[in-house]
Amino acid sequence: MRIELSMRASCLAIVASMGAISTGVQAQGTATLAPTTTVASDAPVEAAADQGGGGLEDITVTAQRRPEKVQSIPVAVSAFNAQTIRALNLEDAISVSKYVPSMISQHNAGLATANSYFLRGLGNTQSAATFDPPVGTYVDDIYVARQNANNYAFFDTERVEVLRGPQGTLFGRNTTGGAVNIIMRKPSEDFGGKFEVTAGSYDRVTAKASIDVPLSEKILTKLSAFYVTDDGFVKNITTGEHLNGDKSYGVRGDVRLKPTESLTIDLSGEYTKNTGTYFGVRVLPVASSKFRTSTTPVFYEAAMNMRQVSCKGDPVTILLGTQDGLCLNTDNYATSAHINWDTDAGSLEAIVGYRKQNQGYINNYSSSTVNKFAGFVLADKIRNNQHSGELKWSSSAFDDKLKYVAGIFYLKENNELKTATFSGGTTSYVLARTASNGVTYGADIHFDQSVETAAAYAQADWEFLPDLTLTAGARYTYETKRIDFFQSDRFFSPAFTSNPTGAAGYSSAQVEAAGIPLKQEQNRVTPRVALTYKVTPGTIVYASATNGFKSGGWNGTNSVPFQVLPFRPERTWSYETGFKSDLFNRKLRLNGTAYLAVTKDLQVTSGIIVPPSTVISQLARNAGKLRTYGFEFETVFAPTKQFNVFVNGSIGKGKYLSTVLTPGVPLVSQITTDTIPLRVPTFQLATGATYKVPVAALGGNVGLTAAYRHNSSYAVAALNTAFAPREDFVDLNLTYDNDDGEWGAAFGVTNLTKQETITANFISLFPGDPRRFTGRLWFNF
Template sequence: MTRISTRAALAATVALFAVPAMPAFAQETPAAEDASDIATGNEITVIARRREERLLDVPIAISALNTDALERAGAKDLSGIQGAIPNVNIVQGRGSASSANFYIRGIGQPDALQTFDPAVGVYVDGVYLSRIQGALLNLFDVERVEVLRGPQGTLYGKNTIGGAVNVVSKKPHLDTVKGEAAFTYGRFDEVTAKGYVSAPLVTDKLALSLAGVYDDRDGIVTDPRTGRKYNDRNNLSGRGILRAKPTDTVEVLISGDYTRQRNAATLGYLTAPLIQTDFARGAVVLAPAEPYGPYDYKASTSLAPDQGQKLDHWGVSGTINVDLSDSFQLTSITAYRKLKTDFFIDIDATQFELGDVFVGVRQDQFSQELQLKYDADKLKGVFGLYYLNENVSSHQEAYADGLFAFNGAPITFLRTIDDKQVTKSYAAFGQLTYAFTEQLSMTAGLRYTHEKKTYNRCTVTASTLGLLNNIRYCFPDNLPAPFTGDNDVSYDAWTPMVSLSYKPTPDTLLYASASRGFKAGGFNGRVNSNGDISVTRNGVTTVVPNFEPETVWSYEAGAKGTFLDGRVNVSAAAFYTDYNNFQARVGNGTNVGLGGSFPVLNAGKLRIQGFEFDISVRPVQPLTLFASVGYLDADYKRFDDPRRLPPAGGAAFSCNPTGTQITCRPAFAPPLTLRAGGEYRVSLGDASLTLGGDVRFVDKQYLSVDNRPGLTEDGYLIGNLYAQVDFDKFYLRGAVKNVGNTLYKTDGQEFSSVGNIQTVYYGDPRTWNVTVGVRF
């Protein structure tokens, strides 16, 4: 099927589903709701604005997936919501099976390195996760996942410049024993066992819940040279929550969780010739692009069998809710988290040792948040104070024995790196909603953020060639004057928001909003020489020891509604975003650095605009149909680090950040994403049978900031099917994902200044599984 015909067919499907609700021009996120909720008129309740509200009443572009919706999506972890929400893209690959790198409306984290902050905040029961590593959380004991699109700084504790993913766990039941267990077997010897139980310890006063998951699957990528398997899964996780309610006005929640990951390396595939620098013969091609031909889940590596991925991630938190009066509630959220990763990554994905690295990260964070909530007849709001102290250090080793040679004789090369970053963040925020009438409301909020970062890094080389041996560089000690010793930066920002909402009927909502978002700047975590923090244009070299904060102004208008006793749910939103100082790691261009150069620049300006549309229709009781559309128009307005340098020749627009022209389109921003599907549920006496499925189209997108020719995904169509039989307490489910065995790329790595490395990662092939479960 051609791209044009695919788009036309899916657009026609969406239009067909939309016909019954078009005159109302209102909408909700129905594809994420439980079909039974639509049938009975029940609604999902969310806490997106730090208080319980109907999803329909929240004047924000928000989607919520409850337990049943997550199960139907086959969501083992947060990656399972991929495709369920328009203009939300989870970028997976980059050598790690555990990272949750969210892009919302084209805004995300372009480099997985720990010195970059996420642009989309992931929160678990109000606790912010500072790193994307280890953030692909298991969802078995989760009540729902709320995804808010656009800046949310006046409500949440930390960076939410692109949006927020709010994971809400099930609270232990104070008066009832409840539980669930499930066992899954699938292709590639997938074995998943899950269990959850909640029980009162003291009726109405004290309860405990425990959840555990074991998830194992063989690798889907084979090294033809050795027959070994890669890109597997081996995860173990657990969570316990203790809930106490000593009085009617006090509630205490103590939570602890642990995740353990032990799997082989995650391999991509080479898309450009791999180049060795021979000091006698010049450039030598070690491996061609696509060394095994068109991709067929084959790739090679120089990593040893025991050089895989290890992750340990745990945390504890305590939440106290106190009702001070009928109108005021005080909430305290105290949390400590610790992350340990030992990842071996073969960036070049070949048997040659040009881009093999070991990255061992040790991270811990302490956070404290206080919220004062007010709920009166006409005025509602929340005021908050937030503090975060994060320490993240790493030991890295870069192995490149294939990068250099002399007349065919190999030259060994090793770079060892040790660095540490300390971040302290303080914030005060507040948001109030005033109802002028039962129909008309206005919301206004303001946030103040102060953030300080300190960074130190030392690297040293070892090589059999004296020219490359024992070269030591330390940041900031080796910075040129006047920057010597400059390794700490502070940022302050005021970020307001305002919105106006109008409810023509109790079940419809119109709204418009404007909000400002902020993400702190920082340091280039790949600096190995002053060349990595220097930019040369027109013969002038400028040192840029740190990159600046990002800011956005986002403007949005939307509508949502439910009709015909909940049988029709629709929502729509249009947005326009001015995005300044995008933090981008680019190719070396005219920079010169030993073993490659990796400058980080602030792209001068982006403009992102688009719309989202969701609809769900239940024409008859057993049948539910749903569809969604996401459209993005994302463009660089300038990309030449204008904060430091004027555009070449005084031009008004430039897209050559280091003197090398690039394809001037933002990465991970597909112009069009479509999803359509349905579910049919019939009674079988004392049991019921549900048949469902969906099809998803993702348009062409770029997979790196520099947009190299091989680092693109040309667009794909993917479908999923499932069938489930529900008995009184037992259920049996079978599912097939990627029914058509579509080959599609999910991520790319561009290190062209090191041996011309340009690698892509692919999604899973066709998989199937069967699950048997029990609920009580």
């Protein structure tokens, strides 16, 4: 869900005001904008005071599936605790990415609930179930399989961990690029609650509330909820409506049972609803040197003669009945159980979860086309459900010189998609058609896909010499995928298809007749090895080699059966060396990671001709081999409890080492070794400073934060038809915190200089966020 409190700057500001920035580690009494550092808290003064007027504290993470200090592990991880999330105003999963080195993220074109994460050059922009994301999303250690609803809302979150690079051993599901792990807050032993409300630009209003009600020492409960409304920042100049708004809400209940001192059972259930949209802007028929596009975007305007309606129901029926659309409706349901049994020999955990999603949307991607019937319109109905289970054992031996974790994992997933494409009409919507060998196919595709995965994993850390630790682990994965196609149960004019009844689409038999298998199986072992040396109590150096893979799939949304081509898994080896250090009585944190990643059978969408067709189609396929390398750094200096400075960022390069070319397709429509890889900025930087002082006359602390973020230009289209420009963002935030911690307020501005950027190029150019002003008020009891 997309719940973005429009206070990016205030996020940075509060973060800085809270403490510090650092890679993979978060400062507990200092604010941080760095990926691996966590900004600490709404009470930075007390935390810092305990350390002589300044200093940073560690955050505990589970990046290796057991609690550890983030500064002590050989993993490139950026961790954000609850205080940092609040301080930075991180309201959803996508908002975290701007603080993580080597990470670029946007919403999928036309789908506000779907995040397209790119880490170290690995990511994907498709949300269809037949194409898996290489950056996995986890909620309470439960894998969220579908990218079309991975923008998880932070309405009562304890911690977020972003792991950079392949996580093939412990977070092994499709993580060639990395993983985003969201851990929700558990019920408290004390009665209490909190409420927060914000209001800002584009009539955006958000509200969040949470209350803890312990029923006894052994039964703890918590109820949380959120609500968001936003009119949207894109004006449709044809209809006068505003687009790219948001209306969302959700509720979550948690129960913690503690029948014995050694047994804890956490149960949760939640429901969220999102109707937010994300459309492109209109363009002028003039080439743009700034965006390296053949047209020039007009910020922030669209020109579609289509009005917004509700997407509740069948999107095709709604589109044809109302002749309008521009809508999204997503209902998400989730339940989970986490059972932890601590014994003298170790800890046994059982984690089970169920997630269900119903989604429908009508997207007009032709933002400059006034005639709505002539545009490119998708009307999709999607159903996904998954259930998973994991059993994990962790323990230690030889006076903690040997620590290990092992487990088994199972996932069953079922996906249904009905997608209809309309284009080229004049006075009515015309179903898109493709003719081949005398057969005409109407673009109304229906498929069911099932995925079944089982895995076993183990990893051990052995301190075989004083201060020198060897980490070794591996994961075995078996996976089966099946897909079935059906002719449409929605009927159109027979002129649209070769079927006299007017049924569109095609069947599984037609796909198999084209020689395309409807089943895929994978057997794979993904190992990891690392060496860590503790130079001093506050400094480690490490080196690692990690393997990961991402599942294969099909081009499941194509309008003709012989283009439902399968593609192979994507495989990555990543080699890293780095250091983590806390210096000068923990007032200075320096973290750095150098990496080299080589990915084979990279899954990318590019031009291809599939016989018997003679027309170029843009299909997902294995494009070749990609190499990325770079250096990531996070630094924070907190000399006093009132002042801190942070600097963090990355230097990165990407290069296609080899590609697969298709005869007959022009090079401009193919991935070649000269193509610039997607979303790999050469340089990223986030820096800022916070000054926070107690003001006795006001009975609290007043803080001011100024932050600056920079990205060098990077490709946002696989065939290099569009680039984000050099991006420079300035954020300011003024905060007040009551001494008793009972209430506080903030006023901030994000994107102060009105930086204009684009995030994608799919028929239209999709805009980044504009400048926003936001006020915030919160209460605790």
